[in-house]
Amino acid sequence: MRIIADREACIGAGQCVLSADTVFDQDDDDGRVLLLNERTDSDVSGVEQAVLLCPSQALTLTDD
């Protein structure tokens, strides 16, 4: 699976980093999400949790 992060929608809450810190980070300047890895294979359950917890629905999982 692949993760898509919408930085315009992101409000910098940081839930994604707490859920999967091998996939997500936060920009030092604006706090918005940064993708460390587009592929979710390293932590599928953590990424799924991040998608559910993100308060701005900025994260999307795709099957490709």
Ligand code: SF4
């Ligand atoms: S959980 Fe959502 S709003 Fe918070 S930093 Fe991650 S992508 Fe942005």
